[in-house]
Amino acid sequence: MLNPEKSLNDRLTDRLARNSILAKLGETWQPVMLGLRDAGGPPVKYVLNGTFLGHALHPVLTDIPIGAWTVTAVLDAVELAGSDVALASDATLGLGLLGSVAAVATGYADWADTKDEPRTLGMGHALANGIAVAGYVVSLLLRRADRRGAGIAVAYLSYAVATFAAYLGGELMANYQLGTKHTAEPLDPPDGFTRVATLDAIEDGGMSAAGVNGIALLLFRRGQTVFAISGACTHRGGPLREGTLEGDACVRCPWHGSVFSLEDGAVIEGPASFPQARFETRVVDGSVEVRAPVR
Ligand code: FES
Structure with missing residues (x-):
């Protein structure tokens, strides 16, 4: 109607x-x-x-x-x-x-x-x-x-x-947001470092979904270092936590197959044209903490 x-x-x-x-x-x-x-x-x-x-x-x-x-x-x-x-x-x-x-x-x-x-x-x-x-x-x-x-x-x-x-x-x-960036900048990023996971909960070389202030994140662990990118695909908002881990630290979006670097959010393969937001991270006493995206 x-x-x-x-x-x-x-x-x-x-x-x-x-x-x-x-x-x-x-x-x-x-x-x-x-x-x-x-x-x-x-x-x-x-x-x-x-x-x-x-x-x-x-x-x-x-x-x-x-x-x-x-x-x-x-x-x-x-x-x-x-x-x-x-x-x-x-x-x-x-x-x-x-x-x-x-x-x-x-x-x-x-x-x-x-x-x-x-x-x-x-x-x-x-x-x-x-x-x-x-x-x-x-x-x-x-x-x-x-x-x-x-x-x-x-x-x-x-x-x-x-x-x-x-x-x-x-x-x-x-109106339908074709060709726009679907995870522009998070509306309410954490100002200071905020705990989002424990290091032990993330398999070395593996991905893990997390969230902060209502923002979906995708974490990737390499040894004692953890990287965090936005969990919603910039192409059309696909859930990267359901994506597949590929190559050396990349994730393929389950919706249309865009591939992003898990370390810095760069687009490795389209159709996405915008990179994922990358959050600053640190590990303190076994806790993984993130704060506002790196610009
Ligand atoms: S929503 Fe991720 S590739 Fe289209």
Whole structure:
């Protein structure tokens, strides 16, 4: 049941996020995109999910088509007013199309790990962008065929669709938190050192879940030293305490397979792009103590 007290745009987003046709399309299409992304192995995720950047790459690249097509819209208006700027407007249109290829690839890489409403809304976002891209291709062909009036009209329609798609992209990020850091900074980190475990309770070379001030932690012991990182995965908040210990002091998230260093929280393998918060630790009289994250 949709909430009538919600704003018009929230209700529109809700409707799209629960649309059964988009849901079905997303369900069918997602395994294909997931297979394509994962077939490339960790290096593909490292690039497309923005792990190398420490930030989701998709929202960065979308600025290229949006920016280029905004310039096209302005230049088209100048052309309609009588100035000859056809070369420049066609060039910016083409630049937007080139940029959209990179934006689409990174967008699908992020979308491949979604489920439920974000997956459905993401499908709507992708479809709207697909329509906009197709429209710009048609516009370019019309311009090349010297039918500039029709080409400009199609470009304006495409711009409207691309703007709507960008709005849905904003909803996915701001409302559904795709591409955001899920364990930003703990709201209430301990100021001073706080006891969270005993050293003996942690197997040497093993992981152990702990908590402080309501913050989930994951501890890792190496000899007499204990390391502590946030226990909620930065990608989508997955429970790292249920993850698997891998290689030399790494944990693999049970939800989408991101791998983090247990010693400093660094991302070793995507799709996560943000590192885990690392807490300062010490061992005193057999007790493991932690305090606010190391910055
Ligand atoms: S929640 Fe997605 S990899 Fe951890």
